[in-house]
Amino acid sequence: MFADCQEWRRTVEGVGIDELYRTLDPFDVSFSFCGGASSGYVFNNMHSTLNAKRSLSPGHYGFIRYVVNPPAVRLILYLQLTALSQTDKVSQPTHTYETTIPQVHSLRCIFHTERPIHQCANSRTHRHARAL
Amino acid sequence: MPELYKHISPERFWQTLIVTAECGVREILPAASRAAGRPIDKGLCIVDLKGFR
Numbered sequence: 001m002f003a004d005c006q007e008w009r010r011t012v013e014g015v016g017i018d019e020l021y022r023t024l025d026p027f028d029v030s031f032s033f034c035g036g037a038s039s040g041y042v043f044n045n046m047h048s049t050l051n052a053k054r055s056l057s058p059g060h061y062g063f064i065r066y067v068v069n070p071p072a073v074r075l076i077l078y079l080q081l082t083a084l085s086q087t088d089k090v091s092q093p094t095h096t097y098e099t100t101i102p103q104v105h106s107l108r109c110i111f112h113t114e115r116p117i118h119q120c121a122n123s124r125t126h127r128h129a130r131a132l
Numbered sequence: 133m134p135e136l137y138k139h140i141s142p143e144r145f146w147q148t149l150i151v152t153a154e155c156g157v158r159e160i161l162p163a164a165s166r167a168a169g170r171p172i173d174k175g176l177c178i179v180d181l182k183g184f185r
Contacts, residue, residue: 012150013147013150017150017154020147020150020151020154021151021154021155021158024147024148024151026148026151026152026154026155026159027155
């Protein structure tokens, strides 16, 4: 499974995770999601979410994930954890998908309702994440 | 989701999910760890299910 994960990272979307990461700026949601700030549906809704939950910040909780697909959450978190083991130079991985997913289930999730706050420019959240 | 997909293709949306997840381990968790002075290796998922079927 670990080898499969590494192979996925080399080949994902036909270019690999490194190239994909260079292509899409995860902090520039106006570009990454919508191709322009003026049309940013996700951009607006993401920031209204964050504005509605001001107590939540990447600096406090590590990172905030905005997703809509629970199975994708588990997959992505698994990929993160395997990538984390790589960055920590763990040559012999101690976890597999089967052992990781139960840990993922222990992560807290907050369910909430969006509020339409149309204020998205100059996100403090993004600057905060950049500044950390 | 229908409104979302007026602005972005499902493929592009999936790519942004991948990249967003990757930035957690590449940038945010290390930065949060440095800021906190201790390892930060946990995440908080906010799952917005509005419109999800």
